[in-house]
Amino acid sequence: MSIEPSQIERVFREERGRILATLIRFVGEIDVAEEALAAAFEAALLQWPAEGMPDNPRAWLVRASRNKVIDRVRRERVAAEKLPELERAALEDGVVWASVDGAAVEDDRLRLIFTCCHPALNVEAQVALTLRILGGLGTEEIARAFLVPSATMGQRIVRAKAKIRAARIPYRIPEAEDLPERLDAVLAVLYLIFNEGYAAGSGERLVRADLCVEAIRLGRLLVELLPERAEPAALLGLMLLTDARRATRVDAEGVSVLLEDQDRSLWDAEQIREGLALVNAALRKGPAGTYAIQAAIAALHAEARTAADTDWPQIASLYSLLLRRHPSPVVELNRAVAVAMADGCEAGLLIVERLIDADVLPGYHWLPAARADLLRRLRRFTEAEAAYRQARALAGNATDQRFLERRIAEVLAVLQRHSGG
């Protein structure tokens, strides 16, 4: 029986996180575990095609990785006190089997998530570590996705690993009393990764879509590992419902398309179905947190056949609820848009102009863009044009710039018709 290299690679992709998480617990150091696993993968690429796929590839890779660690410890004579323990574990196959199957492995993956997203690391480091270690992305890839030089990203990861080691950031699932707060930090990292990909304004589109895929994959993992918690399910639902619209957000000419103008028949029905189920499950599990509220809003959009069909009053009241939990000018702006749809453009414009007067979102191009849009609908075209130009001057990415330029042209055309006729 011959094995295709693609088959082996699939095993690696599927097993990598689990094995690495368990190895880190055994060897106590992320770097050492990563190196050993890489060496074990190489060995597998040589041996499996010749000898056939082992019955339990995961156990094979764990054993091979551990042997690599022992080789290294012997060779370098570092951490000599660890050696007896490692050797004993390697010799006892029973230990190997027990450690690669069942709940212990799932616990290791949770440990790894909580270590990568530890509050003693800054958020950039948490994001980088999560993508590197849990996601298995290369430093180069992560650097490209976040538009920083590869060397900078490399240093960030090295520094974070060094701090984990030197300050002894524990490899442990937080105690019950700390879990809600620590889980919030993990969810924040996943959502940040997702949004970085979804904002998809600048940089290479493909890489950034990968970030969405990775955030969703990690979200699934978290739901699988913490099935009784509501917020991971809510976040996964939110990400799936949002991502379902990805294909329709930009048109063939690379121009942003507003939610109301998107071709809903192209939304990913399968993802919407899964997202809706998750949101409903999350809402049944407990009081709605901030992700559940946002997911409920996304669900209302997903369920509406057209923009006009949308339950805008319900969306506006969900934004009010979100605002009470999590006061933020961006949430207030979203509420303004929903209020405009529910109660009329004047009501929405009032909120938007209050935000502009308060100067709480300087440089945020969607604020003047929202004002422009409401003015346009109120047929106050001269003011609308000026506001679109303000937004255009602030927009940092090409898709939004093109969208705003198109709007300016439309408004100008109307103004010319008026003055001409």
Added chain:
Amino acid sequence: MQYMLLIYTNEAEMAARKPGELSAMTQGYTEFTQSIVRSGNYRSGEALEPTSTATTVHVRDGKVLQTDGPYAETKEQLGGFYLVEAQDLDEATKMAARIPGAERGYVEVRPVRVFTKPT
């Protein structure tokens, strides 16, 4: 593993406190110290005289130079420390959060470096 908990508080604000507040703070420190002595985490700990009493020394080209004052002028000043034994950073930061100075000032948690013996 040992951690140094460095307590940074605003000296001016501290000096302006009423006697009642100060005795409550002293009481808080006494209770905290006793609790970590009892739990076996305490290694040492001291309060420092204010930075107005500090002298900073440096040696350049073999010459000893002294300057009046702390190494750096900061909004909060190092006012005391604890050296504690903790299993990991989580245990150390939990202890740091219980130090009365953390409520208005800041506590910096620094792992004590472990030197491995040369083979």
